[in-house]
Amino acid sequence: MNPFNLLQLKPSWERFKFNHPRLLPFLKAATAESFIDQGTLIEINVINSTGRTISSNVRINSDDMEFLQSFKNILNS
Incomplete structure (x- = not known):
C-alpha cells in the first residue's frame, strides 16, 4: 500500500467524519x-x-485481536 494514497484520502476522511459524527464514537466504544474479545x-x-x-x-479469532488493537490506536490518534 502506498502511504501517499492514504494522505490523499485525508480530506475525504475529514468530510466523512463531519457528515457522520456518530460513527467514530460508536467505533471507539466497540x-x-x-469489549471485543475472541x-x-x-x-x-x-x-x-x-x-x-x-x-x-465475522467471528473474531485470536489472530484478529492484534489488528483490532492497531485499528483502535488509529481511531485514538
Missing part, C-alpha cells in the same frame, strides 16, 4: 478495552436506497 461476532448490514439488503459477519 473497540474499547475488553469469539465476538461482528455483523454488518447494508441497506441501499431501494431497500435491498446485503449482510455479512
Whole structure:
C-alpha cells in the first residue's frame, strides 16, 4: 500500500467524519478495552436506497485481536 494514497484520502476522511459524527464514537466504544474479545461476532448490514439488503459477519479469532488493537490506536490518534 502506498502511504501517499492514504494522505490523499485525508480530506475525504475529514468530510466523512463531519457528515457522520456518530460513527467514530460508536467505533471507539466497540473497540474499547475488553469489549471485543475472541469469539465476538461482528455483523454488518447494508441497506441501499431501494431497500435491498446485503449482510455479512465475522467471528473474531485470536489472530484478529492484534489488528483490532492497531485499528483502535488509529481511531485514538
